[in-house]
Amino acid sequence: MTLKQIAELVSGELIGSPEAGELIINGVSGISDAKDGEITFVSGAKFTSKALDSAASAFLVSEHLAELKRPQIAVKNPQLAFAIMLRHFYVKPHPVMGVSEKAHIAAGVRIGKDTTIYPFAYIDEGSVVGERTVIYPGAYIGKGSIIGDDCVIYPNVTVYNGVTLGSRVILHAGSVIGADGFGYIWADGRHNKIPQVGGVVIDDDAEIGANVSIDRATTGSTFIGRGTKIDNMVQVAHNVKIGAHAIIVAQAGIAGSCKLGDGVVIGGQAAIADHVNIEAGTMLGSKSGVISDLKRGVYFGTPAMGHREWLKSSAIFQKLPDMKKHIQQLEARLAALEEQKDKGK
Amino acid sequence: MTLKQIAELVSGELIGSPEAGELIINGVSGISDAKDGEITFVSGAKFTSKALDSAASAFLVSEHLAELKRPQIAVKNPQLAFAIMLRHFYVKPHPVMGVSEKAHIAAGVRIGKDTTIYPFAYIDEGSVVGERTVIYPGAYIGKGSIIGDDCVIYPNVTVYNGVTLGSRVILHAGSVIGADGFGYIWADGRHNKIPQVGGVVIDDDAEIGANVSIDRATTGSTFIGRGTKIDNMVQVAHNVKIGAHAIIVAQAGIAGSCKLGDGVVIGGQAAIADHVNIEAGTMLGSKSGVISDLKRGVYFGTPAMGHREWLKSSAIFQKLPDMKKHIQQLEARLAALEEQKDKGK
């Protein structure tokens, strides 16, 4: 593929000598990994020095980097152009394999056309699997669950009964959708299980990472909004509602009945206590712990506080021994004054 | 089912007009999800306003809510009555399917009557599976493991060799029971594996969430007590002993050789360092970190401290910049006094 063709594909402006347009590009790679003959991208000024060191033959940039004496393509969003190039060069569609005879399809399952179901997948009674969806080995789809079109269910995923996935949903390996919410009542000297009879609904274009757990609702539905992306090993408890286009980073935990608005970003290992509402657009830092509702903003720490305030308090935390000494010095000076005073009398 | 019949089922007192007892109830739901024709429950005064807004036709309450002009059933524990109603209306037993020809049952496995083993389940040599137990697709039971009666092993669970489950134990999907404890000795320039040759014992009525990891003991057994409930993605390391009726919330981690007494409650994402003893009845807050033994009490923070003390210290943490300014102001005032003193001489 020539650089000129690439410029067209990403709607960019080719910067370089006339013959640069005829340069053959045979791959795409990150700035440190790129080899001769490949194109990469530069996102922001701080990567300029890395670009100078890179072996790449061409660069996707947001504006012309004059010191970089190699061909460039200027685009609005170099990272997006990079993603387009990666897709163009490397991404092959999942092959259409049909329904394997070694899969187990229970009675009354409806399967769309061009759908692939691998050996050792188990689709239980009354389920529906949409068109062009791919279900990998070891995946389990429970009774009456509905899987939309163009979904990808990776190996060893478990979808319990009564779960609904929209279209283009991706579930990575080992994830468990619809296990019982964690609800018990203490009575008669033991924890009595509250039956979890609700479901889970995951809307279109959501992507769920590996080994994630999304519990079914007690009644009603646990809900993951359209286009929301959930990283590996995230916990989503029963009756949680997450809006559209949210980002939940790895190992975060969201307790029961929380509501997260559209576009929230929850950092890795953050935790949100039950019944908390978080306004749309809120960003919560990694490892933070939230125990009460949050208005739109940027928060950090446990209990969560404003990000800037957290930075200031954390800086002082690191200097607490100095602060303690300072107070002791002040006290000594104060005692000296008091003594003089007493003597003065 | 009439309201009168429900009152009898939950041993409650019907409050309402005489004809209320004949009201037909066709479902049970949470207070916000309930529809006309359904019953819900009200737990505590703070949910009274939600009850007024609810579309439910009847309510399980702990005492008569006069402002709620709809039929009520007064019971000692409304949430428990709600659980009983959910079970009555919705919970169907796992169907008895027998042992699938598509499951793999190794030589010398003993299987109780009315047991269900789904396709693609693998039961290894010398194992015992009790009566009425259900083993879902993709579950693996290692050599010589013993599964009690009335257990439910959800899809893609892995039970290694030499694990013992009591009766009525539930293992949710993706959980791993009996993987090797994390034990190495540094010698000869590498980590040498300490063989993990012990087992895991999970007592009756325990329930283990999705994607949990409970490691086997080095020697002896890792032990989970009767009626203990473990939420999703909890880590239980080798040789841990957990008492009866404990609650371990999602993503908590318990390091090797810890002992947790009966009825402890461990919050989400909490961590307990190795060889720590926690007294029965102790509550440990979410995200707390414990590095030494805890007497019965309520703890928070890292290192864990009394809950009230943690709340006070955390409140001051959030105001540390103010405290720092305050100290600077005091110093300025002190310096002014000192200067006057010097001038005064």
Added chain:
Amino acid sequence: MTLKQIAELVSGELIGSPEAGELIINGVSGISDAKDGEITFVSGAKFTSKALDSAASAFLVSEHLAELKRPQIAVKNPQLAFAIMLRHFYVKPHPVMGVSEKAHIAAGVRIGKDTTIYPFAYIDEGSVVGERTVIYPGAYIGKGSIIGDDCVIYPNVTVYNGVTLGSRVILHAGSVIGADGFGYIWADGRHNKIPQVGGVVIDDDAEIGANVSIDRATTGSTFIGRGTKIDNMVQVAHNVKIGAHAIIVAQAGIAGSCKLGDGVVIGGQAAIADHVNIEAGTMLGSKSGVISDLKRGVYFGTPAMGHREWLKSSAIFQKLPDMKKHIQQLEARLAALEEQKDKGK
């Protein structure tokens, strides 16, 4: 096995009466679990009292414990000797079972000799499985992945396409190697997926715990060094590079593109932000959070700081209410002085 034979096996010095060498030892166990007829080990002075209480018939020790009136074997590293004994008494090799007809081996897969592939394992096109490797039920090996010699892949492990394992690698149940890295670009009102077209390389002698997630690289490879040991439910994000002989404890999370040097030790539930470099030999405490590069050292807290400094600051944190009162008392004394001053004028 006689105690004399054991002393030879562990290259130790037998301490005891001449007839002690003929003592028959029939098992090995931890100090609290050991029974009559078994040998155990004593690691350090603080376990001496436990040794006195132990029912063991003999002890592996680093130096003679005179107060312990039972036979002892003095060795350089008692714990290592214990591991050798455990292996000798209890560890049986995984049986060589061949390739099951109930496994699914796709076209063009190359399988070494004496390799075991259990029923319901799925090996996809173009993969290579080395000699004497064992692949348990429900494991999935994606297209073109390479598994070295003497590996053990436990049940329900998922290895995506294009992953490379060295020799003697152990993957515990439920782990997911090579799921897509968590990378999106916000454009046109949605998160656009950055194709993750790199791979994962896990070097010789690494051991990966249960339910771990190691993501594939965007381009290039996520890398786990030789002899590195990763505990359960650890998150390793895309493009992370971990050196040799590292220890990563359960539930730790390592964000994208981090570089960890040889021999680092990362505590449980610790988190490392993306693009952070951690020097070889660094130790990071449990639950710590790292947001910038770390030179070799021992760190704790969030943001991570020196361990000793963290201990001091944490101790003061617990006493912040006292510090606040102290400041108020100083202010009162200061105000009294000021008032006297004013009166004095």
